[in-house]
Amino acid sequence: MKIIMAEHAGFCFGVKRAVDAIEKALKSSSEVWTIGLPIHNPQEVSRLEAMGLRVADNEREIPDGSEILIRAHGEPLSVIKNLQARNIKVQDMTCPFVKKAQDMAENLSRGNYFIILLGDKKHPEIKGILGHVVDENNAEVVADENEAENVAYHAKIALISQTTQREEKLSNVAGILTQKCSELHVCNTICKATAERQDAVKELVKNNKIDGVVLIGGKTSANTGKLRDVIKSQNNKIEVLWVEDENEIESNLDWFKNKNLIGIAAGASTPAWLIDKIKSNIAEIGGMGN
Ligand code: SF4
Known part of the structure; x- marks a missing residue:
């Protein structure tokens, strides 16, 4: 079984920049807050939470004097001013x-x-x-x-x-x-990141020899859902396996039977380490002769 990757897959520039900043901040602080999930990917959020990330539902949950990182989506000016007035250290990682x-x-x-x-x-x-x-x-x-x-x-x-x-x-x-x-x-x-990922899946499914696409991304990720819609609008017959993690590859081994060429695509909130892990799992299945 062969694999082809979509040309643009995984983290966009703004999300990567914010996640890198969270990792860096957690090297010098034991706890860093965000308002809302910094990224719509449960596996990546769990990894960051294990390092000390705390996710608040709103600004009032953040303790005075703590440290917060504004995620790529940004916040209203009033929220940033309220946080600063409470002596909260604000690192603004709003995507440029x-x-x-x-x-x-x-x-x-x-x-x-x-x-x-x-x-x-x-x-x-x-x-x-x-x-x-x-x-x-x-x-x-x-x-x-x-x-x-x-x-x-x-x-x-x-x-x-x-x-x-x-x-x-x-x-x-x-x-x-x-x-x-x-x-x-x-x-x-x-921003071109969304269009690039959508155009990349269109290119992928233009290949008539593709037997199916493994789409990697959080199930609540709107941009990943949109990629599935784009694939289906290009070719309704093509099979799409939408997975969040490698366990879903293991539980869908039958899906790979009789497939010779698999495309892999991923939403803008899917980290590279997860794409690599799933890619090598699929390669192993291929090596087992499925
Ligand atoms: S605008 Fe949004 S999609 Fe574009 S790079 Fe920034 S965070 Fe990513």
């Missing part, structure tokens, strides 16, 4: 691409633009960007073209995107908003 969107939201709202954020209003990244708008009454989150149609008229609108949106949707929404204002400022804050 997300920071750019936050800075644009702050600066353009100061310039009297009404801010439209394209994205998921429940997502922490959108909550963090919204928390940088000077007056949140002058901002609205739209999920798609339908919601953009309902935006009221404003003299000046700035459109800012969640980093994981697709270019096509941003451009459709921009087209709709031109009818809703006299001046439209469009900020393309989309």
Whole structure:
């Protein structure tokens, strides 16, 4: 059995940067906090928790005087200020691409633009960007073209995107908003990491000889789920085995029977050590003649 890897798989730049910073901080402190999971991968979170990571549900759970690392999604400005006021040491590891969107939201709202954020209003990244708008009454989150149609008229609108949106949707929404204002400022804050991973799985399944794809990532990871959708939209017949860890390879040995060529893909929150482990497990199965 042969294996081919998707060209882009695993940690994106922003997540790797934040995880590296957590590891480094835990070398000099016995305990470092984050608000919310730093990464949607249970195996990686367990590894970091064993080193001393503490995950809080909200800022109030973090003890005064402790140390916190702001994850790649970022936080609203008010949260960072509240933490600093409580003498909590804050290391801001907001991904630079997300920071750019936050800075644009702050600066353009100061310039009297009404801010439209394209994205998921429940997502922490959108909550963090919204928390940088000077007056949140002058901002609205739209999920798609339908919601953009309902935006009221404003003299000046700035459109800012969640980093994981697709270019096509941003451009459709921009087209709709031109009818809703006299001046439209469009900020393309989309990060290429998501598109690169999706394009890489498209390339993978273009290979007609592939018998199935092993997709590695947390079951709650939205970007991993999206990769499965992309595979299925390209070729509905292709079998996808979505696994979180090597145990799921062991419990699905039958899936590998009669397969000669396996593709491997992984979401942006899957660590390299886990991909390597699963890859060598699959190679062993292949060596056993399955
Ligand atoms: S997906 Fe892009 S914006 Fe988001 S953390 Fe990764 S590199 Fe940063």
